[in-house]
Amino acid sequence: MNDNHQPDHTHDHEHKHRKQIVNRLSRIEGHLRAVKEMTADGRDCAEVLLQIAAVRKALDNAAKLLLKDHLESCVINAGSGDDRTKILDDLNKALDHFIR
């Protein structure tokens, strides 16, 4: 992943659910850590697979919330012209990775 924190990529507005999304991602991180420990402990594969599926579902829900926030605050207020085109292009690319 790209880890460069570029200031021009930050938002100048606040998202309604940002804190909630960060909290969800924290919980998912904890869940994933538990799954890793289950695997290291040699727990049943089917059980581990179920938990990985649960982590994936939780991730999808966090992404859905983020997407709804994004639609409400960024896309609707995107103005027009090049800015709007870029925002929609970026969003479409991200969706292509999500919905396969």
Place this chain on the structure above:
Amino acid sequence: MNDNHQPDHTHDHEHKHRKQIVNRLSRIEGHLRAVKEMTADGRDCAEVLLQIAAVRKALDNAAKLLLKDHLESCVINAGSGDDRTKILDDLNKALDHFIR
């Protein structure tokens, strides 16, 4: 999730890729932590969505490796009768959650 470590749920054999799977899950955990920080920092939504999709893909690949290990070592050596039926039932349930 169920966090009870029940000794009767551990395996009595070693999986070929267990250590590799644990390492992958560790890396995914680190990736997810970075995505959480991106979100907290207010980074662009489309960028965060792309990274969440990358985490999901990495999780799917870890699950696939686990499943292959499971097929090689547990399912093939499952013996017969009730044990085999339970192992296949559990695996089918896990797959139902994965492939939707």
